[in-house]
Structure formats: C-alpha cells, structure tokens
Amino acid sequence: MSTLQAPELHAITFADAESAWQRGDAATARALCAQRIDANPHDAHALHLAGVIELGRDRLAARALIERALAVDEAPGFLVSYAMTLGPGERPIAIRALQRALELQPDSPIALNNLGHLHGEAGDSAAATLCFERAIALAPTFAAIHFNYGTMLSQAGELARAKTVLQRTLELAPEHVNAWNNLGQVLLNLRQHAEALKVFEHARTLAPDSVDVLTNLGSILTGAGRIDEARATLERALALEPGRVSAWNNLGNLQLNVGDVDAAHAAFARAIELKPDFAAAHINLGNATSKMGDIDAAIHCYRRALACNPAHSGAHSNLLFSLMFANDDGHAVRAEAERFAAQHEAPLLAESAGARYANAPDPARRLRIGYVSPDFRNHCQSLFTTPLLRHHDHAAFEIVCYALGSQRDDITARLKQHADLWRDAGELDDARLAQQIRDDGIDILVDLTMHMDGARRLLFARRPAPVQVAWLAYPGTTGSPSISWRLTDPWIDPPDTPHIDDQYTERSLRLPDTFWCYDALTPGAEITPLPALTNGYITFGCLNNPCKLTDATLALWAGVFAALPAARLVLMAPPGKARERLGARLRAQGIDAARVRYVGFQQREAYLGTYAQIDIALDTFPANGHTTSLDAFWMGVPVPTRYGRTAVSRAGLCLLSNLGLPDLAADNDADYAAAVVMLARDLPRLAALRAGLRARMQASPLMDGARFARNMEAAYRQMWSEWCAAAREGCGP
Numbered sequence: 001m002s003t004l005q006a007p008e009l010h011a012i013t014f015a016d017a018e019s020a021w022q023r024g025d026a027a028t029a030r031a032l033c034a035q036r037i038d039a040n041p042h043d044a045h046a047l048h049l050a051g052v053i054e055l056g057r058d059r060l061a062a063r064a065l066i067e068r069a070l071a072v073d074e075a076p077g078f079l080v081s082y083a084m085t086l087g088p089g090e091r092p093i094a095i096r097a098l099q100r101a102l103e104l105q106p107d108s109p110i111a112l113n114n115l116g117h118l119h120g121e122a123g124d125s126a127a128a129t130l131c132f133e134r135a136i137a138l139a140p141t142f143a144a145i146h147f148n149y150g151t152m153l154s155q156a157g158e159l160a161r162a163k164t165v166l167q168r169t170l171e172l173a174p175e176h177v178n179a180w181n182n183l184g185q186v187l188l189n190l191r192q193h194a195e196a197l198k199v200f201e202h203a204r205t206l207a208p209d210s211v212d213v214l215t216n217l218g219s220i221l222t223g224a225g226r227i228d229e230a231r232a233t234l235e236r237a238l239a240l241e242p243g244r245v246s247a248w249n250n251l252g253n254l255q256l257n258v259g260d261v262d263a264a265h266a267a268f269a270r271a272i273e274l275k276p277d278f279a280a281a282h283i284n285l286g287n288a289t290s291k292m293g294d295i296d297a298a299i300h301c302y303r304r305a306l307a308c309n310p311a312h313s314g315a316h317s318n319l320l321f322s323l324m325f326a327n328d329d330g331h332a333v334r335a336e337a338e339r340f341a342a343q344h345e346a347p348l349l350a351e352s353a354g355a356r357y358a359n360a361p362d363p364a365r366r367l368r369i370g371y372v373s374p375d376f377r378n379h380c381q382s383l384f385t386t387p388l389l390r391h392h393d394h395a396a397f398e399i400v401c402y403a404l405g406s407q408r409d410d411i412t413a414r415l416k417q418h419a420d421l422w423r424d425a426g427e428l429d430d431a432r433l434a435q436q437i438r439d440d441g442i443d444i445l446v447d448l449t450m451h452m453d454g455a456r457r458l459l460f461a462r463r464p465a466p467v468q469v470a471w472l473a474y475p476g477t478t479g480s481p482s483i484s485w486r487l488t489d490p491w492i493d494p495p496d497t498p499h500i501d502d503q504y505t506e507r508s509l510r511l512p513d514t515f516w517c518y519d520a521l522t523p524g525a526e527i528t529p530l531p532a533l534t535n536g537y538i539t540f541g542c543l544n545n546p547c548k549l550t551d552a553t554l555a556l557w558a559g560v561f562a563a564l565p566a567a568r569l570v571l572m573a574p575p576g577k578a579r580e581r582l583g584a585r586l587r588a589q590g591i592d593a594a595r596v597r598y599v600g601f602q603q604r605e606a607y608l609g610t611y612a613q614i615d616i617a618l619d620t621f622p623a624n625g626h627t628t629s630l631d632a633f634w635m636g637v638p639v640p641t642r643y644g645r646t647a648v649s650r651a652g653l654c655l656l657s658n659l660g661l662p663d664l665a666a667d668n669d670a671d672y673a674a675a676v677v678m679l680a681r682d683l684p685r686l687a688a689l690r691a692g693l694r695a696r697m698q699a700s701p702l703m704d705g706a707r708f709a710r711n712m713e714a715a716y717r718q719m720w721s722e723w724c725a726a727a728r729e730g731c732g733p
Contacts, residue, residue: 014045026053044072052081059085076105080114094118109139113148120152128152143173150179154186159429162186177207184216191427193406196220211241219250222257223406230254245275252284256291259601262576264288279309283318292578293546295325313344313458317451324476325547328622328644330503337479338505340457348461349481357466359443361724368398369716370442370465374405374426374454378604380627381448382411384472387519387705388712389418397713400440402433404454411521430459437464444716447483448472466727467719470506474626475515475647477504485719487712489515491654492647503646509715513701514658515651516626517708520634522604527636527694528612530687538680541570541614541637543599543607544628546578548620551585556621556642558589559673564680569596570614611635616680624651633659633697636690640664640679642672658702659693 017032033050036043051065063085069078079101083094098115101108116131132149139145150165166183169176180203187196200217207213214237221230231254237247252267265288271281286301302319305312320336327333341349371389375381392399400421403412416422421440425433433456437445445465449455450473460468460482469485470478475492486506492515493500493508501508532538540560542549549571561567569591573579575598583593599610608631611617617632617639619625625632629639629652641652643665653665664679666672679686697703 014043014049017046017049021049021053026056029053041068042072044069044075044078047072048075048078048081051085055081055084059087074100074104076101076108076111079104080108080111083114083118088121091118091122095122107138109135109142109145112138113142113145116145116152117148120148120155123156125152125156125158128156141172143169143176143179146172147176147179147182150186151182154182154189159186159190163190175206177203177210177213180206181210181212181216184220188216188220190429191406193220193223197224209236209240211237211244211247214240215244215247215250218247219253222250222254227254227258243274245271245278245281248274249278249281249284252281252288256284256288259574261288261291261574261578265292265577277308279305279312279315282308283312283315286318286322290322290547291545291574293549293573293582295322295547295550298322298547299326310343313340316340316344317455317457320479321451321474322547324474324646324648325623326550328646328649330476330646333646334477334479334503334505337451337477339479340451341461341478341480341505345457345461345480345482348458352461352463352482355463357438357727359441359466361727363717363721363724366396366398367443367716367720368400368441370400370402370437370440370445371448372402372404372445372456372459373448374403375448376401376403376412376415377405377407378409378411381472382415383518383521383627383630384516385415385448386411386418386521387517387703388709389415391705391709392418393709393713394420397716400442402437404456430456430462433459434462434464443467443720444469446471447478450474450476450478467723469716469719471515475651477506479505481505485509487511487515487715488647489513489654491657492650509718511708511711511715513711514654514708516630516655516702517705518630518634518697518702519705520608520631522608525605525608525635527690530615530683530690531613532615532683533687535568537566537568538564538615539568539570539613540616540618541611542618542620542625543570543572543610543632544620544625546571546573546582548623548625549573549582549585550621550623552622553620554585554589554591556669556672557618558591559669560618560676560680561591561595563673563677567595567680569618570610571596571598572601572610573598574600607631608635611637615686616640616676618676619652622646622649624649626651629655630697630702633693633702636693638664638679638686638689638693640666640672640676642666642669655702658700659696660700 017029020032021029030053033046036046047065047069051062054062054065066078066082066085070082079097083097086094095118098111101111112131112135116128119128119131132145135145146165146169150162150169153162153165163186166179166186169179180199184196184199187199197220200213200220203213204217214233218230218234218237221233234247234251237244248267248271252264255264255267268281268285268288271278282301282305286298289301290298299319299322302315302322305315320340323333323336373381398420401419402423402425404426406426428436442465444467447460447470450470452473460480463482468483469487470483471487475488483506486504486508488508489511495510573582579598586596587593611632614637617637619639619641621642622644624641625639632639639652641656643650643653656662656665664675666675701707
C-alpha cells in the first residue's frame with residue numbers, strides 16, 4: 001500500500017480519495033481511505049469507498065468494510081455496493097438489500113438495474129422486466145441498463161424483445177462490444193444467420209482480440225462453409241485464451257464438419273477436461289464417437305450430457321435416436337421416448353390439450369397438408385420426398401412445405417416446384433411457426449424429422465394442426481401425445497403380430513406396400529459388371545453409417561467370412577482411430593484386417609461409384625440399412641438382411657419383399673449367413689441380379705411414385721375422416 005506524504009491528516013478529505021479512485025489510481029485511493037478510517041473508524045464514506053476498491057480483488061474484505069459502513073449509515077448506495085459483494089448462493093440476501101435501497105431511494109436506476117439483473121439470474125424474468133423498465137424510464141440513455149435488460153431477455157428465451165433492446169443499447173453505445181456479441185447470439189438463436197454473421201464480423205473490427213467474439217464468429221463461419229476463416233478465427237481465440245471451453249467445442253464442430261473425426265474427438269475431450277459439466281461438449285463428443293462406430297460410447301456421452309443439463313432436449317433426442325441402433329427392443333425405445341415427452345414437452349402438451357381448430361370438419365373437402373423438415377435440400381431425405389411431392393393430387397390436396405433449414409440448393413428449387421405454398425420458416429421460433437401453421441389452416445401436419453438432427457419437437461407439442469403424423473425420418477415412435485398417427489407398412493409392422501403396435505405411442509396406419517418410395521436422383525450412375533467375375537473372389541461391402549456396425553452386426557458377418565476365406569470387405573469409416581478400432585473388433589470376430597479396405601465419407605456420386613467394387617452388400621443389425629440399401633439395389637448390388645423385432649430392424653425385409661426377393665431375408669444369424677454364402681457361391685444369379693435389380697426396382701412399389709402418393713393420400717383421408725367424426729361429436733382429438 002502506498003503511503004501519503006501529507007503533513008497533517010486532517011487536511012485529507014474524502015473528496016481526495018474519491019478523486020483518486022475516479023481517475024484510476026486505486027493504490028492512492030486505498031491509502032487515503034485507510035488513513036481516514038484510522039483516524040475515524042466510523043467514517044462511513046471512507047469505509048464504503050474502501051470496500052468498493054476491494055471488490056476487484058477480495059470480495060470478503062470488501063463485504064466487511066461495506067458492512068461497517070452500513071452499521072454507521074444505511075445509505076442506498078451502500079446497500080447497492082453490499083449486494084455486489086454477495087455470491088451466487090447469497091442471491092436472496094442481495095435482493096433484499098437492493099429492495100431496501102429502493103425503499104429508501106425509489107428513483108435509483110442503478111439499484112433497479114442491479115435488482116433486475118439478480119431477478120434475471122434467479123429465473124424471474126417478469127420481476128426483472130419490471131425493474132429494468134423502471135430503470136430505463138428513469139435513465140433512458142443509460143446504455144448499461146439496456147444491455148443488462150437485453151441480456152436477461154435473451155437468457156429467458158424472449159429473443160425478439162432481446163434483439164430490440166440490444167439494438168437500442170448499440171444506438172446509445174455503438175462501440176459496446178459485449179452488446180454486439182450478445183446481439184449476434186440472439187440472432188443465431190432466432191436463426192437469422194446472415195445477419196448474425198455481419199454482427200460478429202463488425203464486433204471483431206471493434207475488438208479484434210475479444211475471445212468471446214472470436215469464439216462465436218468462428219462457429220458461424222463454420223456454418224457458412226468458410227472453413228479456413230473459421231479455423232483461423234478459433235485458433236486465434238485459443239491462442240489468446242487456451243482454456244476457453246466454448247472455443248474448443250466450436251473447433252471440434254469444425255473438425256467434425258470437415259471429416260477429421262479424430263481431431264474433433266480430441267477437441268471435445270479437451271473441452272470436457274476443462275469443464276466436466278459442459279453438456280454441449282458431451283453431446284458433440286457423442287456425435288464424434290458415433291461416427292467412429294462406437295454407439296455404446298455415444299449413448300454414454302448423451303446420458304452424461306443429460307446428467308449435466310436435464311433440460312437439454314437435443315441431448316435427449318440424440319440419446320433416443322441412438323438407442324435404436326443399439327438394441328432390438330422397441331418397448332425400451334418407447335419408454336425413453338415417453339420420458340422425453342414428459343421431460344421436455346409436458347407444459348406445452350398440457351396447454352394445448354384442449355386445442356380447438358377453425359378447420360371445417362368436412363371429410364370430402366380439399367385438404368391442406370403441411371410437411372415440416374430442415375432437409376428440403378441435397379439430403380438423403382429428398383430421395384423420398386421428391387417422388388411423393390411430384391405425384392400429389394393437387395386438386396384434392398393443397399401441399400404446404402415448411403423449410404426449417406438455412407441451406408438451399410438445386411434440390412430445394414426442384415422440391416419447391418411441387419408445393420402449392422412454400423414457407424422458408426427456419427428463422428421462426430416454435431411459437432411463431434406454430435401460429436403460422438394455424439394461420440395457414442393446415443389440416444394434417446407431417447413431421448419428417450422426429451428425433452433426428454434439426455428436430456422441432458416443441459413445435460408439434462403446441463398442436464398447431466388438428467391431425468399430426470410422423471413419417472419418413474425412421475419407422476419408430478416420437479413418444480409424444482401430440483402426434484396422433486405414424487405411418488408404417490405390413491412388413492415393418494406385421495398386423496398379425498401380437499402387441500406389435502404397443503411399441504409406439506402413436507396409432508399405426510399401414511400403407512399397403514411400403515413405407516418408402518425412392519428416387520435415386522442420379523439417373524446417370526452406371527451399373528458395372530460383377531467385380532467377382534474378374535477378381536476371382538467375392539467383395540462384400542457395407543457403406544452404412546459406422547454407428548450401425550454393432551457387435552451384433554460383426555458377429556452376424558463372422559459366419560459369412562468363416563465360410564468364404566477368400567472374400568474381401570469394403571467398409572465406410574473415417575480415417576484414424578475409427579478404422580483401428582474397427583479392425584480390432586473385426587479380428588475379435590475372426591475376420592482378418594488384411595481382408596478389409598476402407599473408404600471415407602463421400603459425396604453422393606463417388607459414394608454410389610463405390611458399389612462398382614462390391615458384389616454383395618452386408619446389412620447391419622439391429623438397425624438395418626434404409627437409404628443405403630436402396631442405393632445398393634439401384635447400383636445392382638443385392639442386400640441380404642437379418643430382420644428382428646423392431647421397425648428399424650425390419651427395413652431390409654420390407655425392401656426385399658417389395659422387390660420379390662424374400663429368400664434373401666432371415667430372422668436369425670445362422671440363416672442369414674447361409675443365405676449370404678449361398679448367394680456368394682452362385683455367380684450366375686449374382687450377375688443376373690446385378691443386371692436386373694434396377695429394372696426390378698423401377699417396376700416395384702419402391703419406385704412407383706404415383707402409386708405411393710395415392711396410398712399416402714388415402715391414409716391422410718382416413719386420418720382426416722376420423723378427426724371429422726370426432727369433431728362433429730364434440731370430442732375432437
């Protein structure tokens with residue numbers, strides 16, 4: 001502590017100490033206060049200022065000084081400072097102190113601002129709003145109040161209001177970097193990505209070395225596909241602050257985006273090492289682990305994320321979706337899906353339970369069908385939405401598409417041509433989108449995503465349409481009471497199997513032929529001759545997501561490779577540890593790693609071209625191939641299947657039955673191996689299948705878009721008729 005050279009202590013005034021503090025000379029201010037307190041231990045103003053000075057380095061010492069000041073004089077300003085010395089666990093005491101300050105001085109904008117901040121931290125956004133609004137009325141040009149108000153609104157999920165308040169902050173303080181940063185985050189949450197990118201880029205010009213700004217900017221640059229810039233930005237953030245957890249997490253997402261799964265895994269692991277309860281990093285580590293082919297470890301990651309943040313619906317959706325790859329128990333999946341609804345949807349479900357609709361209950365009128373998806377683009381989902389949308393009867397059905405994603409491409413443009421109304425709805429939050437769907441008068445709303453990436457479960461929990469149905473994402477269950485129906489078929493869910501529909505919370509409606517109708521969208525992909533004819537050995541292949549390569553799958557294949565010692569295998573897996581781990585697991589099943597060749601994740605044209613190297617595709621279990629199997633058939637490659645009890649484990653049976661090849665489907669491991677080995681030893685049949693599978697597909701229900709659309713429309717009409725009957729009886733669902 002510096003010492004004063006003043007000849008006489010009584011000449012030192014409080015104004016001298018205050019002046020030193022205001023000009024940034026804390027040491028002099030501290031010494032002046034100490035000398036005044038030595039001379040008069042009851043000098044309330046010196047005690048208070050000394051406490052304020054200590055706040056930055058010793059909170060407990062600061063509190064002790066300010067408490068001494070309050071013992072002398074219960075001044076409003078002292079109470080405000082005292083509240084600032086209290087920790088998060090003492091919030092109620094801090095709130096009472098500020099309330100007392102306002103009793104003594106009701107027009108204190110600083111006390112109101114701080115009280116609003118504390119109410120916001122406590123989750124009481126209504127009380128916080130009252131405080132901030134009063135503070136702004138008293139000090140309308142005080143930017144700090146607007147900033148705290150906007151930040152509170154953002155944290156409370158009131159994004160539109162937060163945006164307005166933060167924009168006002170920046171009108172008052174254009175160089176307020178934290179306000180720019182928080183506004184960018186609000187815009188991201190509003191799905192206004194282009195505007196958010198501009199905001200973060202401007203914030204960087206104001207503060208080139210702000211780690212907060214660089215971390216957020218790196219994330220949005222990744223989403224915009226500006227990978228090199230994103231990498232440099234995030235690496236700069238980490239150079240400035242190596243312990244910034246969110247920067248490691250964002251860097252991991254970038255690495256995952258470019259296919260460097262090992263680097264992504266390492267980045268997420270580092271984030272968790274720094275912050276073990278960081279739910280987002282656990283989720284992302286699960287995603288990376290899934291791509292590495294370890295579905296059990298991925299499930300563990302998602303469970304850990306939920307333990308860190310039970311309210312994180314994304315973690316719960318990932319867990320639920322992953323469970324279908326790991327076991328053949330549909331009832332267990334349903335139980336987890338119901339836990340999801342109870343945990344995340346319950347308040348909205350209760351609020352919407354008695355929803356009433358203006359839709360005319362006329363079973364014969366033209367119906368408005370709404371399709372909701374983030375994937376109306378170059379995505380595997382479009383292989384199935386294209387033939388349906390192309391063949392809808394627009395005289396009887398008005399088709400409305402709600403495009404949730406931000407990506408647009410030539411596939412988007414093609415799909416858009418088949419809709420009567422197209423809404424780019426990605427920037428609408430769940431509440432606003434639900435209202436838009438109501439305003440559009442949608443009769444039947446179709447969820448194409450369920451619990452997959454981009455799901456909007458809380459949208460459907462609001463019940464914006466009279467009839468809501470799940471289709472396409474996967475033939476399972478959402479677990480939500482808000483979804484009345486699920487579409488399936490007689491192969492996925494045999495109607496004569498007892499209790500089979502008990503696996504689903506929705507009512508099952510079986511399409512006559514197939515759950516899927518496929519368009520390869522690559523008419524130029526040529527079928528090549530059977531590789532075995534020139535190789536002299538059979539090449540098996542599996543281009544499914546590595547997360548489907550369960551222990552059950554590898555055990556299933558073991559019998560095949562034991563019977564065919566010359567056979568080879570092509571697998572899709574990212575380079576690095578994923579391949580090392582797969583190799584070890586294959587060796588444990590007696591499959592020599594020397595017989596295995598790997599390919600990485602590929603663009604569609606190259607991926608389809610890989611089938612030129614494959615004679616027979618091996619299916620996975622308990623989650624069969626869906627799109628990948630149809631792609632294999634399209635390229636002339638048969639896919640024998642092992643089917644089980646769940647819907648996802650019976651996809652192969654559905655596809656083979658519709659192709660007239662049920663002999664390639666088995667319900668146990670031994671029969672599956674026998675069917676595959678028999679086919680592999682019958683090169684004439686293999687060659688004939690390769691030459692004729694595409695034509696067989698084109699002649700089957702699997703590619704008959706017009707037939708499929710009529711079946712879907714008949715299903716919609718049945719659902720609607722039942723709703724109309726219930727509505728007329730006054731008990732509409």
